Amino acid sequence: MSRIPNSLLRHRITIEPYRGDSSTGPLYGPPQTVRAFxxxxxxxxxxxxxxxxxxxSIAYCAPGTTAPPLSRVTLPSGRETKVIAALPRDGGGLPTPDHVEIQLQ
Known part of the structure; x- marks a missing residue:
């Protein structure tokens, strides 16, 4: 299996990638809406x-999804949270779905 099937990605989340800090607080890139579980x-x-x-909470997304630590994420419930880590999960040829696991505060 190469990637997690889209049929399992039942939710939509919005990721605003963390770009650094400024004198007024954190800077974020443009929001991206992605499918997730x-x-x-x-x-x-x-x-x-x-x-x-x-x-x-944890969001499971398609391979290639980018969410740097401290990025802002809006969940389907409307709750805003931050990324702890985004971990690529690659089965290395085993019959498991490849995906990105986004750990959220």
Whole structure:
């Protein structure tokens, strides 16, 4: 299997990529709406800095989806959250769906 089937990506999320900080606060790129499967469940995850943090939800998206850490994400419920990490999940030829796992605060 090469990629997660679109039929499983039942939700739409909006990602505003984090671009850095300014004197007035964080800067974000233009919003992108992407298809996803959103699992709202609290769990402990490891941030890119190696710290254990709490994730309130995870969005599973098609391969190639870009969501840098600290990007702003709007979930189908309207709740805004931030990206902890976006992890590519590649089965390496195994019959598993390739996807991007976006861990959210």
């Amino acid at each position: 959103v699992d709202e469940q609290t769990r402990a995850v490891v941030s890119p800095g190696g710290e254990t943090v709490t994730s309130s």
